[in-house]
């Protein structure tokens with residue numbers, strides 16, 4: 001980095017959602033700690049709120065967080081209370097005020113560490129975090145600037161970059177940024193929308209305002225395409241607006257697993273040592289070896305549990321097996337893992353899942369969930385799985401992303417039990433139909449309705465269609481990245497998202513790693529995989545990167561990227 005000592009350096013943050021706010025929290029926190037004022041910070045945000053990002057404070061109370069209150073925290077590095085339960089601590093202090101401000105909020109849910117709050121409450125929390133950061137910056141006279149604009153273009157000029165946006169139909173530009181942090185969130189553009197010409201009755205789930213419009217929705221049949229959590233948001237919101245019936249559909253019809261108790265499980269076979277041993281012996285690990293290790297763990301745990309059930313005495317000196325016996329619960333009818341996770345009929349699966357989640361003793365965990373959780377767990381397991389992912393070849397990463405990503409989402413972004421019960425109740429009342437086998441959607445010129453073709457040859461008709469098929473992992477759909485790609489300043493990762501160095505988060509360009517551009521958040525999914533889908537993962541990365549940026553700009557020290565990245569991508 002070619003900066004003279006004491007020269008003011010400039011940092012831009014594009015997008016102030018959870019990732020951008022966490023980054024700012026780190027950077028401003030360290031500047032404050034060291035009493036430095038030599039970094040000028042510019043924050044660009046297109047929406048009318050700084051802080052909430054995807055958790056807009058205008059969301060209806062029908063859109064819930066998919067994590068418990070005590071695991072959604074983390075921002076605020078200079079706050080000794082920061083950590084996964086930071087949000088819950090905020091709720092404990094503010095529950096009465098929030099419930100007074102919003103009639104729809106149930107105070108007992110706000111005060112329950114394992115409750116699920118509507119997402120808008122988390123948005124308020126993030127907004128307040130952002131405001132605190134801004135106040136701290138102002139009180140310290142830090143050069144901190146907010147721009148409520150949509151960044152249209154980032155252009156690299158040697159070791160610096162410029163940012164362009166439109167204001168009152170005029171193009172405006174700021175030059176001379178030493179580092180730009182791109183935290184612009186998800187890329188929503190989706191090809192499904194382009195198939196339908198009449199978009200007045202077919203629209204994407206977010207922003208959810210159109211589904212909140214009672215006049216437009218009441219008495220209508222609504223088809224929701226996409227059975228993930230956004231689809232569930234659409235179902236509840238359409239029903240709230242008086243929809244006569246909602247048809248929820250997707251190709252597989254699979255809904256997320258229901259969150260259930262899980263006990264801590266200590267992996268014995270699928271461990272870092274086992275992975276390292278294979279990598280050392282064979283130079284790499286393949287996807288099938290990873291799967292074998294997982295299945296070995298699962299089988300061994302199940303066998304140990306069964307043996308323990310039959311003769312607990314035999315295991316009294318074996319800490320691991322007796323631990324299994326005490327902590328785990330296996331239902332009598334225990335199907336194999338795949339059937340358990342993806343059985344044929346979506347509603348049967350939902351019902352089974354709810355039954356299991358409710359019957360599982362609260363101090364115990366279903367054995368398969370516990371093993372899976374130990375791999376995907378937001379604290380230790382995620383880090384481990386990310387580590388495994390980084391050992392795979394790019395070809396295996398592509399397959400892994402296709403096959404394992406969904407499975408992983410089942411645990412990291414599982415369906416809250418209250419949501420699952422609400423869905424079942426709607427199904428029982430005939431308000432909700434769940435169909436698998438979605439093929440296509442089009443306008444039916446005869447009836448003026450939307451026609452959804454299913455793969456069994458049947459059709460479903462609806463007045464309103466909602467695209468809840470999720471965000472795109474193809475960053476050529478994102479205007480900012482598309483432009484950077486055209487200029488050779490960024491390349492796509494073959495497994496999805498853009499290619500970044502997993503350590504420094506610097507963008508990979510046609511000529512090596514960028515010294516100016518850093519990305520954090522959903523766009524980095526193929527490069528960092530497991531850490532990305534969750535708030536806490538993004539927040540953790542953002543804080544780490546803030547420390548790096550602070551070090552680079554104040555001490556002029558380079559942070560070494562991981563050498564593996566470029567080698568592995570070159571071969572694709």
Ligand SMILES: Cc1cc2nc3c(=O)[nH]c(=O)nc-3n(C[C@H](O)[C@H](O)[C@H](O)COP(=O)(O)OP(=O)(O)OC[C@H]3O[C@@H](n4cnc5c(N)ncnc54)[C@H](O)[C@@H]3O)c2cc1C
Pocket residue numbers: 014015016017018019020044045046047052053054055064065066067149150151152183184185186229230471480520521522533534535536538
């Ligand atoms: C529907 C949904 C629900 C989710 N629920 C949960 C959950 O319950 N728990 C959980 O842990 N994770 C959840 N996630 C995962 C979530 O994506 C991440 O947790 C996290 O919010 C990502 O934060 P971010 O700041 O990277 O992106 P975002 O929150 O999307 O923020 C990006 C910001 O950038 C701004 N922006 C975009 N483009 C520009 C531009 N050109 N110029 C200026 N500003 C721009 C946007 O307005 C936005 O404010 C959910 C994801 C989705 C899609």
